[in-house]
Amino acid sequence: AQSVTQLGSHVSVSEGALVLLRCNYSSSVPPYLFWYVQYPNQGLQLLLKYTTGATLVKGINGFEAEFKKSETSFHLTKPSAHMSDAAEYFCAVSKRNRDDKIIFGKGTRLHILP
């Protein structure tokens, strides 16, 4: 079975500081990995995905994530936080099959301090 673990249900960073949201996955087969963002009372927005190829993936809004197989990690980073980054972030995993279900982590609420 596949699963993801997000370390820290709440993360607070100062505006302009580095954002680091941690995600570790468990999968018996090479997975697809995703980061989604959800703003209050809204649906999901895909930030970035890893399927194949380069392990450092760049996404929207200045976010990026690195797939590290040896550490089974897919941490999300952004060099400089903006107030608009305050939201809920979900790491997710699926099998390498576009028809397969996506399993979400519990989410991390990112707070940006002025």
Add this chain to the structure above:
Amino acid sequence: GAVVSQHPSWVICKSGTSVKIECRSLDFQATTMFWYRQFPKQSLMLMATSNEGSKATYEQGVEKDKFLINHASLTLSTLTVTSAHPEDSSFYICSCPGQGDQPQHFGDGTRLSIL
């Protein structure tokens, strides 16, 4: 533009009412669709996988007689919450598989409030 249309976006109704939520794939066919539920301040939990022309596959702990899923065409899946009660109040989101290596496309969700 949106590739998955979910309707309605918000429903408020009395306890005991049955509520139907529609999920449509736009400009493409989807033999499989997924239904998720998200309680306040929690993650998305997969409820069931909707399969066109056959029975849905429900996740463990999800009552199939409570949450009726119909996938009668290649572009439409419906989720009916039967005899809804306040504990069914939640955010329901559908998704369709992407094309090629594209990830799933999610609908904008339906917020269901049962009074």
